[in-house]
Amino acid sequence: MRILIATAGSRGDVAPYTGLGAALCSAGHEVALAATESFAPLAEEAGLEFRPLPADPRAHGDVQGRRELLRAAAAFITDLGEGFAGAVAEGTDLLLLSTTTAPLGWHVTEATGIPGMGVYLQPTTPTGDFAPTVMGARSFGRFGNRAAGRFALRMADRVFEPAVARLRERLELPALTAARMRRRQDEAGRPVLHGFSTALVPRPSDWPAHLTVTGSWWPYVDPDRRLPADLEDFLAAGPRPVLVGFGSMAAGEGERLSEIAVRALRRAGLRGILQSGSAGLFADGDDVLAIGDVPHSLLFPRLAAVVHHAGAGTSAAAVRAGVPSVTVPVAADQPFWAARLAAIGAAPSPIPFRTLTVEGLAHALTTAVRERSYTKAAAAAAQHMSTEDAAGSVVTAVRRLAEGSARVRPRPGR
Numbered sequence: 001m002r003i004l005i006a007t008a009g010s011r012g013d014v015a016p017y018t019g020l021g022a023a024l025c026s027a028g029h030e031v032a033l034a035a036t037e038s039f040a041p042l043a044e045e046a047g048l049e050f051r052p053l054p055a056d057p058r059a060h061g062d063v064q065g066r067r068e069l070l071r072a073a074a075a076f077i078t079d080l081g082e083g084f085a086g087a088v089a090e091g092t093d094l095l096l097l098s099t100t101t102a103p104l105g106w107h108v109t110e111a112t113g114i115p116g117m118g119v120y121l122q123p124t125t126p127t128g129d130f131a132p133t134v135m136g137a138r139s140f141g142r143f144g145n146r147a148a149g150r151f152a153l154r155m156a157d158r159v160f161e162p163a164v165a166r167l168r169e170r171l172e173l174p175a176l177t178a179a180r181m182r183r184r185q186d187e188a189g190r191p192v193l194h195g196f197s198t199a200l201v202p203r204p205s206d207w208p209a210h211l212t213v214t215g216s217w218w219p220y221v222d223p224d225r226r227l228p229a230d231l232e233d234f235l236a237a238g239p240r241p242v243l244v245g246f247g248s249m250a251a252g253e254g255e256r257l258s259e260i261a262v263r264a265l266r267r268a269g270l271r272g273i274l275q276s277g278s279a280g281l282f283a284d285g286d287d288v289l290a291i292g293d294v295p296h297s298l299l300f301p302r303l304a305a306v307v308h309h310a311g312a313g314t315s316a317a318a319v320r321a322g323v324p325s326v327t328v329p330v331a332a333d334q335p336f337w338a339a340r341l342a343a344i345g346a347a348p349s350p351i352p353f354r355t356l357t358v359e360g361l362a363h364a365l366t367t368a369v370r371e372r373s374y375t376k377a378a379a380a381a382a383q384h385m386s387t388e389d390a391a392g393s394v395v396t397a398v399r400r401l402a403e404g405s406a407r408v409r410p411r412p413g414r
Helices: 016-026 037-045 066-087 102-112 141-170 178-188 229-236 254-268 296-302 312-321 334-343 358-370 372-386 390-408
Strands: 002-006 030-036 049-053 094-097 116-120 192-194 211-213 242-244 272-275 288-291 305-308 325-327
Touching: 002 016, 002 066, 016 030, 016 037, 016 390, 030 037, 037 049, 049 066, 066 102, 066 141, 094 102, 094 390, 102 116, 102 141, 102 178, 116 390, 141 178, 192 390, 229 288, 242 254, 254 272, 254 358, 296 312, 305 312, 305 358, 312 325, 312 334, 312 372, 325 334, 325 358, 358 372
Parallel strands: 002 030, 002 094, 030 049, 094 116, 116 192, 192 211, 242 272, 242 305, 272 288, 305 325
Antiparallel strands: none
16 A cells, blocks of 8 residues: 655654654555655655655744644644645555645545545644643643644634635635534544553543554664664763753753753763753853754663653653653643653652742752652653554554455456
């Protein structure tokens, strides 16, 4: 089967699909990844065909407030919709759609007849178990959580509406709102697989049967990949260090964050690694090392703790490695994942980004590293994760979909 995985956003929205794509390739499928141009190397490293999407999340700057986030999302989706249909070339047998591409992709499946399946990294369907991830960690009670979930979906529909209208016109389809298409998919029970671990978020008790939680999908890492020599030397030179990194967040904050991180690490008596990321973190000294991009799966198991922005992928990677986190959520769904890490005991209480201080970070580091309960909780969650065959569940779902399509396909001559 020729499969196209379509996703868009930051690195955390794209990288997990490289490992999923590689697993589908190993199962005998031909897999292409459609994403924005900067992620072509990730697809190529995983052995996937790459198809560029027109939008670039970096073009709309670093955002932190909810209002800024909505404005940037609307601009990004408008760009994305301009060329989305073109990425779905002839010959695609199945379209796998992420949270960010599904509201556009369902219209493409209608126009082309190509079957589609959701492969989401976040829980988006309303539930009474918790409030929407974009609303942080607060619970409004079961009724309030469901209402908040429906409100969040309506807000997302508004963001996608202009792009959907233009896309349907380009596809020569009759007018249909983003909200109506979403409801149509729900009513049809179209399968959606969710790539997060039940170690962090149990499957909501009130979700319908067509919504599945598989476990986390991991970025592809070449089996021959190794950590850089200077990083290996630093790891071998003393006790396990702490990594500090903010991923694609906090652009322009490098000087402030670097100073806070280094001073806090030294106050806590810990060695540290600062990962540059979009913030541009840097460090100088025998007890600290600055690095660029390295695979989490190779580095995290060798750390004492990870200070991070609580993106979904980084949060899961820290748990997978069995190491405690210190979370400094910046925006979007990060407060939700930070709260989940704290709830399972794998992290102290989150430190909101704008309240980060040397004293607060040093205290959280001392707590996370010295109190063994955090490491034990992370290790227990890691054991849970190891039982989840996340990519294998998607491979199985794709096979069942293919078998179902073959059974209902008309015979030649009829």
